[in-house]
Amino acid sequence: MSSLLVTAGKWGGILTLIALLIALVKQLITLVGFIMFFLKAALVIAFVGLMLLIVVTMMRTRSRRRREAEEL
Secondary structure, X not given: OHHHHHHHHHHHHHHHHHHHHHHHHHHXXXXXXXXXXXXXXXXXXXXXXXXXXXXXXXXXXXXXXXXXXXXX
């Protein structure tokens, strides 16, 4: 009977470690997914900001050229 308990204890420990590793891998996948979403959102925000900066620069240049043309 004691050999059965020892064997069950060893296999139980191994199965518990495997279950913990599976849970850890799931958590790591979730974390990596969150980080990737954050990076994608940051890239989109940076791109939109860059496009806005380009539009503002174009508008300033256009208005500056109009003022210079009116002064001449």
